[in-house]
Amino acid sequence: MHSSTQRSGRGRRPAAEVRAAAVDAAGRLLFAEGIRAITFERIAKEAGVSKTTLYKWWPSPGALAAEAYFARSQPLLEFPDTGDLHADLVTQVTSFAELIAEGGSVIPQLIGSAQTDPDLAEAWTRTYALPRRDLARERLLKAQRAGQLGADADIDIVIDQIWGAFYHRLLVLRTPIRDLDIERLVTAAIRGAG
Amino acid sequence: MHSSTQRSGRGRRPAAEVRAAAVDAAGRLLFAEGIRAITFERIAKEAGVSKTTLYKWWPSPGALAAEAYFARSQPLLEFPDTGDLHADLVTQVTSFAELIAEGGSVIPQLIGSAQTDPDLAEAWTRTYALPRRDLARERLLKAQRAGQLGADADIDIVIDQIWGAFYHRLLVLRTPIRDLDIERLVTAAIRGAG
Numbered sequence: 497m498h499s500s501t502q503r504s505g506r507g508r509r510p511a512a513e514v515r516a517a518a519v520d521a522a523g524r525l526l527f528a529e530g531i532r533a534i535t536f537e538r539i540a541k542e543a544g545v546s547k548t549t550l551y552k553w554w555p556s557p558g559a560l561a562a563e564a565y566f567a568r569s570q571p572l573l574e575f576p577d578t579g580d581l582h583a584d585l586v587t588q589v590t591s592f593a594e595l596i597a598e599g600g601s602v603i604p605q606l607i608g609s610a611q612t613d614p615d616l617a618e619a620w621t622r623t624y625a626l627p628r629r630d631l632a633r634e635r636l637l638k639a640q641r642a643g644q645l646g647a648d649a650d651i652d653i654v655i656d657q658i659w660g661a662f663y664h665r666l667l668v669l670r671t672p673i674r675d676l677d678i679e680r681l682v683t684a685a686i687r688g689a690g
Numbered sequence: 691m692h693s694s695t696q697r698s699g700r701g702r703r704p705a706a707e708v709r710a711a712a713v714d715a716a717g718r719l720l721f722a723e724g725i726r727a728i729t730f731e732r733i734a735k736e737a738g739v740s741k742t743t744l745y746k747w748w749p750s751p752g753a754l755a756a757e758a759y760f761a762r763s764q765p766l767l768e769f770p771d772t773g774d775l776h777a778d779l780v781t782q783v784t785s786f787a788e789l790i791a792e793g794g795s796v797i798p799q800l801i802g803s804a805q806t807d808p809d810l811a812e813a814w815t816r817t818y819a820l821p822r823r824d825l826a827r828e829r830l831l832k833a834q835r836a837g838q839l840g841a842d843a844d845i846d847i848v849i850d851q852i853w854g855a856f857y858h859r860l861l862v863l864r865t866p867i868r869d870l871d872i873e874r875l876v877t878a879a880i881r882g883a884g
Contacts, residue, residue: 608805611798621864650874660858661850667801668857670815680844688882
């Protein structure tokens, strides 16, 4: 009898490959059908992984969804570094806005569910929110060292002011994010940093 | 037979009074026990209101919770007007930070649930988020007319940058909001507005 984590004739798939297949399947389902589609039952079937294996790696389907969102967004959200901080932030934030628009209700659902699901919250902050903040910090610190942001600028406040503006409209005001003028937002955040 | 909306010997309570009693009971429960305590069963008992009446006024307990949150926060979140925009914003935002801290998980729960509960989302934006944004707009427009903000400042971006910063930490990063330096946040937002 073959378990679903084996391919007949080729032996057991390496764990990393199986894990990646599960994350990939979850990412596809998440963007196509929303967070409710992410069940271990469904991912097991789509990725050819046993449910037992999924339970071993993720405490809940929400935790897998958070990781899948990070994996899918990662290549889209790179920080360019042309040396022009304003232009680079506009480029990155424009990609971020497109990802949110493409995701539809996926991101509100993920963050919304995180407020009452501790496993999802832990996975969301560990695999998405804090790593993304760290990437933004890195790019902004580099700009600060290059003299493009004031020496006493509060980098974390700049981050809150740029990305927080989107989340404010998306989650709190629930007004269309396409109305947010990215050029002006970035200009205000950089100027405000001093 | 007396219905629970009547007081014996004193006739039927005016609808506005009954409604206020329900909102008040919901506010108390919300801050004491969290959003899960807000059921029509419980509010009916606490406020001496029939469940039928509650269903007539609110499509769901979540909608009542959102209105109760606004009612409870309203007196705490007034915008002072001393003529000094920076000082007034620091005062208001400090009250807002205290309200969030006092509420514990109430605000994340409300906003989180709004992402998957359309009735709650509608009540949240209509009775809390958009009215609060309008009050902030009013105060900032007044400052702009007084020359304390640049003539071409984008008022909505200033709002996103101040209050969005809190929601970013509260909901997305899930880091303590007490770490956010309100003085610096307000300074950056005003300076950034130009």
